[in-house]
Amino acid sequence: FYWSHMGKVIIGVAYDCMEKMIYWTDISSPSISKASIDGGEPTAVIISDLSSPEGIAIDHMGRTMFWTDSMADRIEVASLDGTQRRVLIDTDLVNPRAIVTDPINGNLYWADWNREAPKIETSYMDGSNRRLLVQSELGLPNALTYDSQSSLLCWADAGTHKMECMNPGRAQRSTVLEGLQYPFGITAFGKNLYYTDWQRFGVCFFMFSQELDEFQPQKRANIYGITTAYAQCLPGSKPV
Structure with a gap:
């Protein structure tokens, strides 16, 4: 997994499991950049017309990236080199942050932590068929992850202090962990869920409802986003 703290507000x-590249958003000097998982100098991908880029997601099959801008109140999409950029959704968004893709089924998911009416929504990759997934019993849904192996969409809520999961096709949600302090990012790997927590200044991980351990960097600071870097693209998810 990777967590974002590199001297900037990432x-x-x-x-991207195909080219083994890490992409990130930076709000200190609003931009989207990338770098090889093996190291090397970062490359800026998008540097213009960004206000507060926060969540970012990759469709490795379609070779595109999606991101939320919480000040511009929109979701955008572009090719992985930054070209063919366009606004996907710019209505009924207040504080969009977390965003994830399900490339195999062609779905996009995002969370809006609007304090007046927090919600989790979904659409197709082209922005069509937008619909509401969750709107009740939410506080500050900061984080989202989708596990293609289990078909579960999971989120961490800094307002309710819960981790919940649901199968988006069945709309049945369940609480998998309670008592979280201030979760911010979440990612799935195998049967484990990993999340960052601002109160614990670390990365916590557990196997569905059974917390296992936590990692705390030497420097105590808020840890933001987290993602899973697979050695290979998951089975059944390679482009045709």
């Missing part, structure tokens, strides 16, 4: 991180 909010979201995402991974």
Whole structure:
């Protein structure tokens, strides 16, 4: 997994399993950049017309990236090199942050932590068929992750202090962990869920409802986004 703290205010991180590249959003000098997982100098991908880019997600099959801008109140999409950029959704958004893709089924998911009416929504990759997934019993849904192996969409809520999961096709939600302090990012890997927590200044991980351990960097600071870097693209998810 990767967490974002590199001397800048990096909010979201995402991974392209095909080219083994990490992508991230930076709100200190609003931009989207990338770098090889093996190291090397970062490359700026998008540097213009960004206000507060926060969540970012990769569609490795379509070779595109999606991101939320919480000040511009919109979701945008572009090719991984920054070209073919366009606004996907710019209505009924207040504080969009977390965003994830399900490339196999062609779905996009995002969370809006609007304090007046927090919600989790979904659409197709082209922005069509937008619909509401969750709108009740939410506080500050900061984080989202989608596990293609289990078909579960999971989120961490800094307002309710819960971790919840649901199968988006069945709309049945369940609480998998309670008593979280201030979660910000979440990612799935195998049967484990990993999340960052601002109160614990670390990365916590557990196996569905059974907390296992936590990692705390030497420097105590807020840890923002987190993503899983697979050695290979998951089975059944390679482009045709």
